[in-house]
Amino acid sequence: MTDTPILHIDMDAFFASVSIRHRPELRDVPVVVGAGGRGVVLSATYPARACGVRSGMPMRRALRLCPRAVVVSPDSLGVQSVSSAVMETFRSVTPLVRALSIDEAFLDVSGAARRFGSPEQIGEQLRARIADEQGITCSVGVAPITTVAKIASELAKPDGLLVVRPDEVLGFLHPLPIETLWGVGKKTAARLHRLELVTVADLAHTPVSTLQHALGPVAGAHLHRLAWGAGSHTVTPRASIQEPERTMGHQETFGRDTDDPILIRRELLRLSTRVAARMRRGGVVGRVVVITVRFSDFRTITRSRTLRETTDLAADIYAAAAELFSVLRPRARIRLVGVRVSGLVAAARAPRQLVLGARDPGWFEAERAVDQATLRFGSTVVRPAALIGSRRP
């Protein structure tokens, strides 16, 4: 046992680093990863950041700030396979790995001390291995609790490692600005600033009731605990069968705002088809269909419908999505539509209801055949008739 067993490991500028690995001549050039047109910056190398480019920024603005930047499309990079390889490297040290996103994970290394050394040594070994095997750098936070390890890795960036020992936790946390805490974004920070709270110490020494009044009972109590160094002392890997993802969805911004209902319905069908295929691949079914509509003024609404039975069929998902859209009667032009299914459960565990007049089982067969054909021949081979010959605007 060690007293600082939690590692948080975070790749440095992940997408941008992978693009440099592919094209070493870009090493000292500003590189911006993202889609063109109306996209935003996914990731930028440090030379690009020196020009003021930040992730989340509209691409157009980034290129205005840094006209000589090289733009790389994220699709071409194969980041998923790099991510999988990195996670495998983590698992070679401990089974207690929890991926938080494509490029970061928590590790509990308390059981790995005898084979690999102290948490700090393990962190350095993993950094060296990832640099060696993947050609990218990462940063590591080492702490007794998850929340603190996460902050430590952020402060260690780029290409660093930071250890926070148990007796250092409060001394480490309290001088930090409140925005550093996980879950404190723009709006929450603004509310706290109105109470003249600036540092984590300020937060810690404010009565819980005051925070709850400002932020709500759950968020207020949660932040107060975080300010006193609360967090998990261990890491539970996600067991995909018992704990499937809770929602799955896709959305897409049109190249140009539109009010053409045929175009919009066609897009809803395309998105429904993608979501359903992914659900079947993941072995999940769901009951709640949610559509998202974003208007040209960026106002965004959602509409949802709970189905009588769970499904993983595009036909069901699209039927609900189209029905939800048809009652909207939007007046403004539309910028984006999305389709999402929530209330997901593992298909094997879903209650099988025998309903009178139940759906023709032919649908199951048809959509599974599509899955098979797609697997063998690619996604353009089989698709709904309404999508044939269509190009997105």
Next chain:
DNA sequence: TCTGGGGTCCTAGGACCC
């Protein structure tokens, strides 16, 4: 400077049931 796409979790009101 005109703002992506993938998610998670919380809140709050109303329906409905006991």
Next chain:
DNA sequence: TCTGGGGTCCTAGGACCC
């Protein structure tokens, strides 16, 4: 006649994270 309290589900929106 003017009135309860709790629990759960559904729906919509919002904040946040990467």
